[in-house]
Amino acid sequence: MSEMSEMERMEGYPKTLNIEITNLCNTNCVICPHDKMTRPRGVMSFELFKKIVDQSVGRIKEINLQWLGEPAVVKNYADYFKYAREKCGDSVRITLFSNAVLLDDPLPLLEAGISGIDFHIEPKQYYADMMPGLDRDLAVRNVLNFLKARNEGEYKTAVEVHYTYAKGKLDNGLEIDTTDINILREYERIFEGCDRIYYACFNLWHDNSTPDLRHDASIYDNKNRKVCHFPWIHMQITWDGKVALCCWDYNNNTKLGDLNIQNVEEVWTGLRMRKVRYKNIAHQFDGLICSTCLINMTSTDWEIVQEGIRGW
Numbered sequence: 055m056s057e058m059s060e061m062e063r064m065e066g067y068p069k070t071l072n073i074e075i076t077n078l079c080n081t082n083c084v085i086c087p088h089d090k091m092t093r094p095r096g097v098m099s100f101e102l103f104k105k106i107v108d109q110s111v112g113r114i115k116e117i118n119l120q121w122l123g124e125p126a127v128v129k130n131y132a133d134y135f136k137y138a139r140e141k142c143g144d145s146v147r148i149t150l151f152s153n154a155v156l157l158d159d160p161l162p163l164l165e166a167g168i169s170g171i172d173f174h175i176e177p178k179q180y181y182a183d184m185m186p187g188l189d190r191d192l193a194v195r196n197v198l199n200f201l202k203a204r205n206e207g208e209y210k211t212a213v214e215v216h217y218t219y220a221k222g223k224l225d226n227g228l229e230i231d232t233t234d235i236n237i238l239r240e241y242e243r244i245f246e247g248c249d250r251i252y253y254a255c256f257n258l259w260h261d262n263s264t265p266d267l268r269h270d271a272s273i274y275d276n277k278n279r280k281v282c283h284f285p286w287i288h289m290q291i292t293w294d295g296k297v298a299l300c301c302w303d304y305n306n307n308t309k310l311g312d313l314n315i316q317n318v319e320e321v322w323t324g325l326r327m328r329k330v331r332y333k334n335i336a337h338q339f340d341g342l343i344c345s346t347c348l349i350n351m352t353s354t355d356w357e358i359v360q361e362g363i364r365g366w
Contacts (some may be wrong), residue, residue: 132162219253
């Protein structure tokens with residue numbers, strides 16, 4: 055079977071829905087493109103959320119309810135998780151990211167049946183500059199309270215904590231070095247009992263406006279790029295129902311569809327999405343945000359993408 059035929063066979067429905075409940079946030083992290091985002095800001099209506107989930111029951115493996123915002127700024131945010139769990143059952147993984155500051159009561163999320171939560175907390179010496187306006191001590195207490203409630207209630211929610219791994223000068227002029235292994239050891243001590251503690255590499259985002267602290271300019275040579283798995287697995291949905299190319303497409307410049315007037319399958323199998331897949335297969339990245347993405351410089355190529363999709 056040809057690459058193109060195999061590609062068409064595998065593209066019937068996304069395995070993962072990345073649904074942005076809101077792109078509002080209670081901070082402006084220097085590692086996030088939030089301050090560069092020009093698209094409208096708001097909260098996904100519960101009716102639109104239910105419509106998307108209802109279409110996808112029995113067809114997906116995972117729902118991530120976050121993108122460029124803090125879910126907990128939405129007053130009834132736990133209702134979204136609860137609805138997804140009730141409709142999709144236990145076979146679907148439901149997760150979120152959070153800076154933890156607003157999660158003073160862990161029970162609504164735990165009782166909603168979320169599969170996992172990943173807390174973003176930067177090292178103490180850099181926290182005020184990297185996550186301005188937030189209280190690190192409060193964030194740490196909330197994570198520890200979440201762990202305590204998880205353990206006492208014997209909930210199955212996986213808890214992770216991460217920070218940024220980088221060495222150099224950020225956009226705001228701050229010099230940071232979080233590469234010391236002792237930082238990781240301190241996190242392991244403070245957050246003992248977490249299922250995973252890790253560091254995440256510094257992102258560039260597609261407009262290249264943030265300094266890359268890991269690679270030189272040669273990494274942007276498109277002849278070295280790989281086929282990205284994202285167009286075959288993930289659907290990236292903004293709070294107002296628009297479909298972006300991926301998490302890198304923070305301003306939704308690609309505009310693949312609109313779930314207010316289309317259904318998930320229509321967008322996923324539509325011409326715009328298919329063109330993105332064809333360009334990936336043909337290594338024609340010019341004109342796509344893929345041409346400035348770091349992820350598909352280290353991703354695997356087509357044969358491995360096939361195996362990964364089959365494994366879902």
